[in-house]
Structures are given as structure tokens and as C-alpha cells.
Amino acid sequence: xxxxxxxxxxxxxxxxxxxxxxxxxxxxxxxxxxxxxxxxxxxxxxxxxxxxxxxxxxxxxxxxxxxxxxx
Numbered sequence: 003x004x005x006x007x008x009x010x011x012x013x014x015x016x017x018x019x020x021x022x023x024x025x026x027x028x029x030x031x032x033x034x035x036x037x038x039x040x041x042x043x044x045x046x047x048x049x050x051x052x053x054x055x056x057x058x059x060x061x062x063x064x065x066x067x068x069x070x071x072x073x
Contacts, residue, residue: 004042005035 006014012027022030 005038006031 008024008027008031011030012022012024015022015027015030
């Protein structure tokens with residue numbers, strides 16, 4: 003993913019229902035841009051097992067195991 007432009011930031015904010023001015027969109031783009039550049043080297047290489055939604059599945063399984071052990 004490339005560094006977001008102020009125009010993209012403004013569009014995303016508008017869709018999210020949090021409209022921002024062009025100045026604010028530029029400040030946001032400038033502040034988060036370095037993070038995008040830092041992660042560019044590993045973008046798309048992280049394994050899917052690090053995907054956070056699986057946490058809920060694992061947690062539910064662990065809760066079921068502990069409930070079974072308690073009974």
C-alpha cells in the first residue's frame with residue numbers, strides 16, 4: 003500500500019461520516035505517511051495466522067475447554 007494522499011484521506015473521512023477540511027486531511031496524510039513507508043517493505047508478507055479475527059475463535063474454544071473442565 004502506498005502513502006495516502008490528502009485527497010484519499012478526505013474521501014475516506016467523508017465516507018466514514020467524519021468530514022475534514024483539506025488542511026486537516028493534509029496534516030493527517032503527513033503524519034501517517036511515514037508509517038506507510040516504514041511498513042512498505044513487509045506489506046503483504048505477514049502470515050494470515052496473525053489476522054486478529056481468529057482471536058475470537060481461539061478465545062471461544064478456550065472458554066469452552068475451561069467450562070468443560072469445571073463441570
